[in-house]
Amino acid sequence: MGEHTTVEAIVAEIGAQVKGECQWLRHSRGERLATVEVRLLELVKRLRRLILDAAAQALGTGYAGSTLPCECGATARFVSYRRRTLLTLVGELVLRRAYYWCSRCGTSQVPLDECLGLGGASQSPGIVATTLLVCALHPNAQAMNLLEELGIPHVSVKESQRIVLEAGEEVLGDRDAEARAWSQEHADPTEDVRPRVPQRLAVLMDGTTVHTDGDWHEVKVGTFYPFDEAGGALGEKGCVATFEGVEHFRRLWDTEAQRWHLARAPAVVALCDGSTWTWNTVAEYCPPHTVQLLDFYHAAKHLWKLAHAIWGEGSSRAAEWVETQKTRLLEGQLEEFFAALRRWTELERYRQAAEEQLRYFETNRARLGYAEALARGYPIGSGMVEAACKTIIGLRQKQPGMRWRRRMAEVIAHLRCIYFSDRWSRFRARWIERASRAA
Numbered sequence: 001m002g003e004h005t006t007v008e009a010i011v012a013e014i015g016a017q018v019k020g021e022c023q024w025l026r027h028s029r030g031e032r033l034a035t036v037e038v039r040l041l042e043l044v045k046r047l048r049r050l051i052l053d054a055a056a057q058a059l060g061t062g063y064a065g066s067t068l069p070c071e072c073g074a075t076a077r078f079v080s081y082r083r084r085t086l087l088t089l090v091g092e093l094v095l096r097r098a099y100y101w102c103s104r105c106g107t108s109q110v111p112l113d114e115c116l117g118l119g120g121a122s123q124s125p126g127i128v129a130t131t132l133l134v135c136a137l138h139p140n141a142q143a144m145n146l147l148e149e150l151g152i153p154h155v156s157v158k159e160s161q162r163i164v165l166e167a168g169e170e171v172l173g174d175r176d177a178e179a180r181a182w183s184q185e186h187a188d189p190t191e192d193v194r195p196r197v198p199q200r201l202a203v204l205m206d207g208t209t210v211h212t213d214g215d216w217h218e219v220k221v222g223t224f225y226p227f228d229e230a231g232g233a234l235g236e237k238g239c240v241a242t243f244e245g246v247e248h249f250r251r252l253w254d255t256e257a258q259r260w261h262l263a264r265a266p267a268v269v270a271l272c273d274g275s276t277w278t279w280n281t282v283a284e285y286c287p288p289h290t291v292q293l294l295d296f297y298h299a300a301k302h303l304w305k306l307a308h309a310i311w312g313e314g315s316s317r318a319a320e321w322v323e324t325q326k327t328r329l330l331e332g333q334l335e336e337f338f339a340a341l342r343r344w345t346e347l348e349r350y351r352q353a354a355e356e357q358l359r360y361f362e363t364n365r366a367r368l369g370y371a372e373a374l375a376r377g378y379p380i381g382s383g384m385v386e387a388a389c390k391t392i393i394g395l396r397q398k399q400p401g402m403r404w405r406r407r408m409a410e411v412i413a414h415l416r417c418i419y420f421s422d423r424w425s426r427f428r429a430r431w432i433e434r435a436s437r438a439a
């Protein structure tokens with residue numbers, strides 16, 4: 001419809017279109033649902049276009065007479081109407097805006113833009129939030145394809161990268177400000193604090209590497225999840241991840257710990273992969289009653305490493321030996337376990353491999369209390385730590401041939417943490433709400 005069509009005319013047209021479709025349906029009884037659906041989708045597309053036209057008419061042009069006062073004290077004159085296209089979740093909104101210009105200071109004014117709080121963006125905050133979500137879950141090109149398939153308005157792949165990086169900086173800024181406020185002033189986390197203190201809370205820490213800025217860099221991942229009397233996950237979880245080094249990780253981790261009321265949880269079990277930074281973080285931030293356990297999956301991986309060094313990969317002797325040692329660990333026969341490892345250090349050929357693993361287990365000796373932990377119904381980490389790394393980082397950031405810019409990797413890792421912590425809908429609401437206030 002043309003630029004001078006009235007809202008009333010568009011509304012009449014919408015009515016006519018719906019009526020026409022209903023008449024067709026009435027006269028074509030016996031149509032399959034599939035056909036009806038296709039036609040209705042087409043109708044919805046046309047109606048969306050009409051609704052956007054009506055909205056543009058209703059918003060007007062912002063014309064406020066032939067002149068406007070300018071900040072410089074002189075007068076800005078009306079020059080012309082200028083078009084601006086904005087992508088919204090409903091579709092493209094084409095606005096015709098009155099444009100004023102002050103010849104004294106060279107400043108222009110577009111009252112409608114100011115009124116709508118447009119700034120320089122050509123997408124609505126809703127489009128930005130949706131772009132962040134799908135790009136957190138899928139590579140950008142796939143993400144835009146997905147929106148196309150679902151019939152949701154979207155930006156180009158290139159634009160999606162710009163949006164993620166730009167909006168992502170803002171999101172990371174909020175994350176870091178919250179962590180700073182907690183670590184410096186003990187200001188409680190402002191967002192998404194869990195409503196209850198969990199009875200039993202597991203905290204997991206691990207690192208994994210991603211190819212960023214031309215090399216492999218470690219991303220540290222922390223997960224919190226409440227568990228039941230049998231050690232089973234209750235379904236909720238909270239995650240943090242960062243490429244920005246251990247100090248930064250610790251601040252983020254400690255902030256997430258406040259969200260989970262870590263200090264007040266009656267039972268806490270810490271499952272880590274054995275690296276020093278994980279245990280240091282546990283020692284500093286977990287309550288004294290925390291049970292520390294070497295993540296069982298990582299322990300088994302180290303046993304396999306030694307078994308393969310001795311018997312080679314795929315050998316049944318290796319499998320048998322690993323099973324025996326795992327059983328000893330689970331049953332608390334630590335003397336026998338360490339004796340079995342030490343035996344191999346006595347043979348020159350296997351000394352190096354055996355000593356390496358012996359050191360690993362000796363360093364973590366106080367964290368091998370699996371038998372007692374199982375008796376108390378605690379999880380011992382049969383894959384949860386590994387799964388957390390894979391879910392948050394691996395599935396999105398470690399696909400074959402992927403190369404990341406470090407900052408983009410940080411943004412995506414954080415957005416995935418929000419999503420997998422079930423915080424997305426609240427995050428989205430805050431994003432939109434802030435954009436409306438800024439306007």
Ligand SMILES: [Zn+2]
Nearest residue numbers: 070072102105
């Ligand atoms: Zn001026």
